[in-house]
Amino acid sequence: MAKDCSKCAYFTRYYSKTYCGFYKEKVGRCWKLDKFCDRHDSCENYNTKYKQKIRLSVVIEALSKAVTDIDTIKNILEERDNK
Secondary structure (H helix, E strand, O other), X not given: OOOOHHHEOOEEEEEEEEOOEEEEEEEEEEOXXXXXXXXXXXXXXXXXXXXXXXXXXXXXXXXXXHHHHHHHHHHHHHHHHHO
Protein backbone atom coordinates (compact mmCIF):
# COMPACT_ATOMS: atom_id res chain seq x y z
CA MET A 1 0.00 0.00 0.00
CA ALA A 2 1.37 3.40 -0.97
CA LYS A 3 1.99 5.79 1.88
CA ASP A 4 0.49 8.88 0.25
CA CYS A 5 -0.16 11.89 2.44
CA SER A 6 -3.81 11.75 1.38
CA LYS A 7 -4.15 8.52 3.44
CA CYS A 8 -2.24 9.82 6.47
CA ALA A 9 -3.94 10.68 9.76
CA TYR A 10 -1.98 13.94 10.01
CA PHE A 11 -3.02 15.21 6.56
CA THR A 12 -5.95 17.58 6.09
CA ARG A 13 -6.94 18.30 2.51
CA TYR A 14 -7.92 21.79 1.40
CA TYR A 15 -11.23 22.42 -0.34
CA SER A 16 -12.32 25.28 -2.60
CA LYS A 17 -15.89 26.50 -2.62
CA THR A 18 -17.47 26.32 -6.05
CA TYR A 19 -20.87 27.39 -7.34
CA CYS A 20 -22.70 24.26 -6.22
CA GLY A 21 -20.37 22.48 -3.79
CA PHE A 22 -16.75 22.01 -2.86
CA TYR A 23 -13.71 21.01 -4.94
CA LYS A 24 -10.95 18.83 -3.46
CA GLU A 25 -7.61 20.54 -3.91
CA LYS A 26 -4.45 18.53 -4.64
CA VAL A 27 -2.69 20.03 -1.62
CA GLY A 28 -3.28 20.06 2.10
CA ARG A 29 -1.57 20.51 5.43
CA CYS A 30 0.50 18.04 7.40
CA TRP A 31 -0.22 18.72 11.07
CA LYS A 32 2.68 16.59 12.25
CA LEU A 33 5.33 18.53 10.29
CA ASP A 34 3.31 21.78 10.27
CA LYS A 35 3.76 22.37 6.53
CA PHE A 36 1.86 22.35 3.26
CA CYS A 37 2.23 19.25 1.12
CA ASP A 38 0.91 17.55 -1.99
CA ARG A 39 -1.49 14.65 -1.56
CA HIS A 40 1.00 12.23 -3.16
CA ASP A 41 3.93 13.19 -0.93
CA SER A 42 5.09 10.81 1.79
CA CYS A 43 7.37 10.95 4.82
CA GLU A 44 8.62 8.91 7.78
CA ASN A 45 5.80 10.24 10.03
CA TYR A 46 3.08 8.43 8.06
CA ASN A 47 0.27 7.10 10.25
CA THR A 48 -2.76 5.44 8.72
CA LYS A 49 -6.12 6.97 9.52
CA TYR A 50 -8.06 3.78 8.89
CA LYS A 51 -7.16 1.93 12.12
CA GLN A 52 -10.11 3.36 14.01
CA LYS A 53 -12.60 2.23 11.37
CA ILE A 54 -11.32 -1.33 11.65
CA ARG A 55 -11.65 -1.26 15.42
CA LEU A 56 -15.12 0.25 15.16
CA SER A 57 -16.31 -2.59 12.92
CA VAL A 58 -14.97 -5.14 15.42
CA VAL A 59 -16.78 -3.37 18.26
CA ILE A 60 -20.03 -3.26 16.29
CA GLU A 61 -19.77 -6.97 15.51
CA ALA A 62 -19.08 -7.82 19.17
CA LEU A 63 -22.03 -5.69 20.34
CA SER A 64 -24.29 -7.36 17.79
CA LYS A 65 -23.27 -10.79 19.08
CA ALA A 66 -23.82 -9.66 22.68
CA VAL A 67 -27.33 -8.43 21.88
CA THR A 68 -28.12 -11.77 20.22
CA ASP A 69 -26.83 -13.65 23.28
CA ILE A 70 -28.89 -11.49 25.63
CA ASP A 71 -32.02 -12.07 23.55
CA THR A 72 -31.40 -15.82 23.67
CA ILE A 73 -31.03 -15.75 27.47
CA LYS A 74 -34.16 -13.60 27.75
CA ASN A 75 -36.17 -16.10 25.67
CA ILE A 76 -34.94 -19.03 27.78
CA LEU A 77 -35.90 -17.27 31.02
CA GLU A 78 -39.33 -16.32 29.65
CA GLU A 79 -40.01 -19.91 28.58
CA ARG A 80 -38.96 -21.16 32.03
CA ASP A 81 -41.31 -18.68 33.75
CA ASN A 82 -44.23 -19.68 31.51
CA LYS A 83 -43.98 -23.37 32.53
